Amino acid sequence: MKKLFLFLFLLSSTLVCGQVVRQNLSVSTENTVMVFSVTESDELIYRYYGNKLQNLDAFSYELQRTPHQPLPVAYPSFGGIASIIPALKLTHADGVMISELKFSEISTTAVDANVTETVIRMKDRCYDIDVVLHFKAYLKEDVIAQYVTISHREKGNIKVENLASGYLNLHADHYYLTHFAGAWADEMGWQEELLTRGVKSIESIKGVRTAQTENPSFLISVDGKAEEYAGDVYAGALAWSSNYKLSFQLSESGCLDVVAGMNPFASTLTIEPGREIKTPEMIWSYSHNGKNRISQNFHSWSRRYALAHGDDLRPIVLNSWEGVYMKFDEQAILSLIDDAAEYGVEMFVLDDGWFGGKYPRDKADSGLGDWMVNKRKLPHGIGYLADYAVKKGIRFGLWIEPEMVNPRSELAEKHPEWIVKTGKYTPYLERNQWLLDLSNPEVQRFVEKTFDDVVAMSPNISYIKWDANRHANNVGSSYLPVEKQSHFWYEYTQGLYSVYEKLRNKYPDLIIQLCSSGGGRVDYGALKYHDEFWASDNTNAVNRIYIQYGTSHFFPAIAIGSHISSSPNHQTGMPLPLKFRVDVAMSGRLGMELQPQDIKGKDIVFVKRAVETYKEVRSVIQHGDLFRLKSPYDSTDWASLMYVSSVQNKAVYFVYSLGYHNRHQFYTEKLKGLSPDKRYKVTEINKGNKSASSAAGKVFMGEYLMNVGIQLNLSKPYESAVLLLEEVE
DSSP, X not given: OHHHHHHHHHHHHHHSEEEOEEEEEEEEOSXXXXXXXXXXXXXXXXXXXXXXXXXXXXXXXXXXXXXXXXXXXXXXXXXXXXXXXXXXXXXOTTSOOOOOEEEEEEEEEESSSSEEEEEEEEEESSSOEXXXXXXXXXXXXXXXXXXXXXXXXXXXXXXXXXXXXXXXXXXXXXXXXXXXXXXXXXXXXXXXXXXXXXXXXXXXXXXXXXXXXXEEEEEEEESSOOOSSSBOEEEEEEEOSSOEEEEEEEOTTSEEEEEEEEOOTTOOEEEOTTXXXXXXXXXXXEESBOHHHHHHHHHHHHHHHSSTTTTSOOOOEEESHHHHTTOOOHHXXXXXXXXXXXXXXXXXXXXXXXXXXXXOOSSTTBOTTOOSBOTTTOTTHHHHHHHHHHHTTOEEEEEEXXXXXXXXXXXXXXXXXXXXXXXXSOOOOBTTBEEBOTTSHHHHHHHHHHHHHHHTTOTTEEEEEEOOOOOOOSOOOSSSOGGGGGGHHHHHHHHHHHHHHHHHHHOTTOEEEXXXXXXXXXXXXXXXXXXEEEOOSOOOHXXXXXXXXXXXXXXXXXXXXXXXXXXXXXXXXXXXOHHHHHHHHTTSEEEEOSOGGGOOTHHHHHHHHHHHHHHHHXXXXXXXXXXXXXXXXXXXXXXXXXXXXXTSSEEEEEEEEOSOOOTTOOEEEOOOSOOTTSEEEEEEESOOSSXXXXXXXXXXXXXXXXXXXXXXXXXXTTOEEEEEEEEEO
């Protein structure tokens, strides 16, 4: 018995293995820090991500490893005793599928006063492979962007089956995942769920329009559901416009492992010696004060670093689509331009239907790819329209969809080898169009030239709406070699980004809208080349409240095209009051999508006044801090939000009634973000037939507004109010 006891004691001692910490590494912002430790065996261990710590010495205690609870490495690879989803899975030239990464070195440099870049180099223990973790820390924004590069010097090629952009390891009792999903006309629907044992995955294999049904962004709230202004919340957004996979694995030890990056589905990358592959960026942020702070972090970061012209105010746009669709002539467009000028709109955009030669673009089944003016519709050309708009005091823009082609087009007849197709199979037709193969440099040059030729139609073209209206299906490339067909998803996206990059360098002042059947490309990979995006083809104001609520978690109001639409709405058939439609549209980048001639009587004056008012307050909406006050997903039939200027001298407060409230029910919400010591005058803007609040015209201390609030009388469904708060002496 004594021998058995001694044997069991010695056995248990070998199962618990101490690891001495040799060095602690960190990536810091003003308020957060990510910490790693290097052990005596050169393992790089993930230790912490959260509130900033002044002293990291406490992380130097000896780490304990057991077979049942291995230490979380900073970038988990396939192999060893860990059983989590690997961030890295590759096959060496000799067929070995295991990787063991060891810490090599770290360097940190200051990019500027607000950005530091940390590079952590790792090498495989047995093979000549380098895996490098790159971190950019944006100090004031409390954002960390991470990406990974891999290269090798083996004698043969290696095959990379998994190559994630980032990994997160959390320790808590419970984890709540918030993610955003929907479909066409229902994008960015907010969903929250408790993560349970096993693996939860959010992924796309669409190739194009990858964010249309599931967005590559998420929130993790620990030990409770995500609240706006309290609790620990982690956030991630993948900056990638192609297939992605976000995996959340709750282990038996209670840890949550998050692996995020390109989707490995049908995407094995064969890498030759000396070639380097770079992943897209994973954008991280953390807040100890709820998810609203996360949103402010992302908004501030994107306006400064991930959005074209983030410091500029966006113009008010009249887009022609719902006004005339493709059924127009020159006079109809001139009339729209006249109306745009009459209403004080600053930009007119001519949407689909203006082009086509042999196959005129009168319907969605022809002409796409033939980017010459349809002279039957527009005998004087685009330059005439653009010049006319400028003479009227407004700017001019055009719609294009250069990645696509109709079978009924001269382009398809001339270059069938440019179409995405595989083997002997007929190219898959979706929305009457095919996809051009942007992995092919010739196609990239064609798309670039298309853009050049369109912009060259007039020096007065100052806005381009870039659309993409289908997925990538049955993929195959006539350009890529047989052994690299699985590179298509990666190479297509890199080709797209290459075109974006060249065009941005050529046309630095041009406004470019990101559109993809609505919100199909709302991600930070594409957005950095654009000024704004079209959140959804659904312009119905009620639906837009939900869509824009979800979108606001990661993307700022300055980038969200939000237009006043017709009643009944063209997508839903829902009739809504004009004031409600205007008030919802004003909460983003204001525009108009309806036929202006349908506005009659006193409504004309109301809309004109609203347009001018928006010009006065848009700096607060587009550049201010967002505070979500009441979620439309709550059961109370209210939605409200506000924007506050950075110096807290001005705020705009939106409230929407989504249901019936009896005569005894008044909406009162404590406001946020104001200075408690400042005095604010309340003015109701976009006022309807009656005043929504007796507070209008009165002055209140900020502390009162943030602790008591303003009472609003909005009893009927689809009533709304917009209040302007301005500091007074």
